Amino acid sequence: MLTAGQKKLLVELRSSLAEAVPEGQISESDYATKGYHLxxxxxxxxxxxxxxxxxxxxxxxxxxxxxxxxxxxxLVYLYSTYNQQQVRLLTRIRIPKDVQPFSVSAIFPAAIxxxxxxxxFFGIRFQEHPDLKRIIxxxxxxxxxxxxxxxxxxxxxxxxxxxx
Amino acid sequence: MLNIxxxxxxxxxxxxxxxxxxPQHPSTHGVMHLLLTxxxxxxxxxxxxxxxxxxxxxxxxxxxxxxxxxxxPARMDYLSGMIFNHGYCMAVEKLCGIEVPRRAExxxxxxxxxxxxxxxxIGTMDYAMGLGAITPFLWxxxxxxxxxxxxxxxxxxxxxxxxxxxxxxxxDITKEFYDGTRKFIERLRSxxxxxxxxxxxxxxxxxxxxxxxVITKEDALLYGVTGPxxxxxxxxxxxxxxxxxxxYPEFKFEIPTRKEGDCLARYQVRMAELEQSLNIIEQALDxxxxxxxxxxxxxxxxxxxxxxxxxxxxxxxxxxxxxxxxGTRVPYRIKVRAPSFSNLFVLTKxxxxxxxxxxxxxxxxxxxxxxxxxx
Numbered sequence: 001m002l003t004a005g006q007k008k009l010l011v012e013l014r015s016s017l018a019e020a021v022p023e024g025q026i027s028e029s030d031y032a033t034k035g036y037h038l039x040x041x042x043x044x045x046x047x048x049x050x051x052x053x054x055x056x057x058x059x060x061x062x063x064x065x066x067x068x069x070x071x072x073x074x075l076v077y078l079y080s081t082y083n084q085q086q087v088r089l090l091t092r093i094r095i096p097k098d099v100q101p102f103s104v105s106a107i108f109p110a111a112i113x114x115x116x117x118x119x120x121f122f123g124i125r126f127q128e129h130p131d132l133k134r135i136i137x138x139x140x141x142x143x144x145x146x147x148x149x150x151x152x153x154x155x156x157x158x159x160x161x162x163x164x
Numbered sequence: 165m166l167n168i169x170x171x172x173x174x175x176x177x178x179x180x181x182x183x184x185x186x187p188q189h190p191s192t193h194g195v196m197h198l199l200l201t202x203x204x205x206x207x208x209x210x211x212x213x214x215x216x217x218x219x220x221x222x223x224x225x226x227x228x229x230x231x232x233x234x235x236x237p238a239r240m241d242y243l244s245g246m247i248f249n250h251g252y253c254m255a256v257e258k259l260c261g262i263e264v265p266r267r268a269e270x271x272x273x274x275x276x277x278x279x280x281x282x283x284x285x286i287g288t289m290d291y292a293m294g295l296g297a298i299t300p301f302l303w304x305x306x307x308x309x310x311x312x313x314x315x316x317x318x319x320x321x322x323x324x325x326x327x328x329x330x331x332x333x334x335x336d337i338t339k340e341f342y343d344g345t346r347k348f349i350e351r352l353r354s355x356x357x358x359x360x361x362x363x364x365x366x367x368x369x370x371x372x373x374x375x376x377x378v379i380t381k382e383d384a385l386l387y388g389v390t391g392p393x394x395x396x397x398x399x400x401x402x403x404x405x406x407x408x409x410x411x412y413p414e415f416k417f418e419i420p421t422r423k424e425g426d427c428l429a430r431y432q433v434r435m436a437e438l439e440q441s442l443n444i445i446e447q448a449l450d451x452x453x454x455x456x457x458x459x460x461x462x463x464x465x466x467x468x469x470x471x472x473x474x475x476x477x478x479x480x481x482x483x484x485x486x487x488x489x490x491g492t493r494v495p496y497r498i499k500v501r502a503p504s505f506s507n508l509f510v511l512t513k514x515x516x517x518x519x520x521x522x523x524x525x526x527x528x529x530x531x532x533x534x535x536x537x538x539x
Contacts, residue, residue: 035258035473060388062475065499067488076486078473078501082385082394082401090473110388113509121222136215136538145223146497 002031005085010037013057013087020053021046029090036078036088043094047077050091051104051111054079059089061104064114066122068148072096073124077104095124103129121146179203183520187216191294191524194534198511200523207523210515212508218538225498230256230465233495235326237485240500241536243286244479245325246279246315253328254409255474255485259467260330267455268332269411274345274448275315275327277441281352282311283479284434284441287392287531291431292363294528295372300363307355310348317341330465332458345449349442356439373427377514377526380425387513388506391481392437393530396430398423403477415447427529434531466493480504480531500539504532 002010014026017040025041040050051061062078077091095101103126105111115126116135123144126132134141143150185191185198192198195216201209221240225233237252238245250272257264264272289304312322318341319327319334327334363369379389379397394401402419404412420436422429469491475484481503488497507530515523 033258033261033472034470035475055386058385060385062388062482063484063486063499063501065486067497076499078484078486080475080482082399084406086407088473108388109386109513110506110509113505117505134215136218138215145220146226148226151223151227 006087009085009087016053020049036090038089040091048102048104051107055107061108061110064111064118066118100125100127102127105129196534205520207515207518210512214537217535221539222498225495229493238324240539241533242323243283243533244279247276247478249325249328250276251476252485253330255487256330258472258474259487259489260465262331262461263459264332265456265459266453268457270448270452271333271337273410274445277445278311280479281438281441282308284438288431288434291528294524295369314344331461336457349446372525376427376522378425379514383513387510389510390503392433393430393507395421396433397425403475403482409476415444417444427525430529464493502536504536508532
């Protein structure tokens with residue numbers, strides 16, 4: 001159950017997000033099954049405007065990640081609070097594979113490494129990133145391991161059938 | 165390819181030079197490379213270079229079913245494997261909507277907290293060893309050995325546990341484990357005074373860690389620092405309290421914090437947390453409910469389409485699993501939030517201006533696990 005403080009913060013957050021990114025779709029999600037309170041879907045840009053709002057509200061950038069949906073990428077930003085009013089916001093943005101999103105590292109330095117990791121594994125290039133290079137994989141690697149077509153064998157699609 | 169340069173006069177006259185700390189260095193707690201730019205003995209810039217123990221745990225998840233991934237989380241943070249195992253089980257249970265029996269939740273809390281103590285022993289005593297005190301390390305190892313024996317008794321492994329199952333734990337605890345844990349709590353309580361005596365009043369230890377590597381609250385927020393490292397900076401944030409999971413709301417425990425934000429504060433927070441973990445274990449043993457330890461779940465779980473994020477307090481901070489499911493038995497994407505990853509990055513902010521010898525202290529006080537950073 002949400003406490004009064006959480007509800008207040010959620011209402012505040014919704015209104016300031018609606019003001020900053022009017023094009024985004026905000027929806028409340030079920031914390032018990034999802035693990036986050038608010039979900040914000042963006043179509044094109046606006047990640048930096050969201051990050052600025054979150055910093056003003058004293059949220060921390062928990063993680064930045066992505067998922068490869070064959071024809072597009074989904075970038076996910078998780079923001080969470082440090083204080084008693086625990087609220088988590090998940091920002092999703094679907095981007096075509098050739099689009100270069102903007103980096104939020106000027107607002108949250110934590111993103112410098114998190115975005116480098118996303119670049120390292122998915123090949124998503126962030127614009128205005130101060131130091132975009134490989135972080136975990138070798139510097140001279142010519143592959144992006146978490147793309148769905150990497151490391152695919154003839155068994156990949158049959159794992160389910162083989163096991164049962 | 166080796167890129168060897170001959171030293172010319174210009175390089176010799178240059179004030180600033182680079183030094184490699186690691187990848188094989190006793191104070192880097194694993195295979196970690198710190199590229200330091202020094203001016204004399206003062207650090208101007210530090211660049212941690214990671215990835216030496218990357219095993220592709222996130223990619224592995226996409227090639228196996230949820231059950232087959234059970235042994236993996238414990239191999240990410242091998243020092244608090246039980247907690248990661250617990251976290252992964254919680255994430256899949258949340259995705260599938262599986263209810264866990266209360267006894268299983270209690271057992272998970274007991275084992276997680278035991279594991280946290282074992283991990284903090286490494287965090288604190290290894291740090292002391294980095295500063296030149298070898299005896300505490302051996303004492304801590306001795307106490308930690310007891311925990312490993314206890315956990316081996318019920319899970320069969322000493323470090324990389326896969327004791328948790330979806331909907332509970334693998335097997336019930338034995339009377340031997342119950343009595344052994346009670347005995348261990350008693351023993352450890354009697355030894356706190358020894359640790360206090362051995363380290364806390366040591367002049368060298370205090371001089372090398374007080375006012376060294378101060379992380380401010382603002383930096384902690386900007387860099388996403390969590391865990392004891394954050395609590396050493398005076399932020400009272402613990403996932404177990406602020407976003408309670410499992411049966412943690414049923415136990416009374418404090419969140420130790422220190423205001424200073426230096427290495428000593430982080431060390432003190434960890435030592436204080438040992439006592440709190442003991443309190444939790446004791447309460448859990450006192451009120452251990454009867455009943456089954458495993459819910460009835462299908463042999464293979466098939467979560468519905470969707471995603472979920474689960475966060476939990478590992479020994480190093482707020483860790484998390486973000487799972488995307490496409491409705492099959494194979495995960496579509498698993499992302500692990502590694503607390504050490506964010507905690508390590510703050511080094512680039514706090515280290516410049518310190519002496520080279522202080523880097524060893526700062527790095528030790530943050531207590532990172534390298535395989536967790538690299539995954």
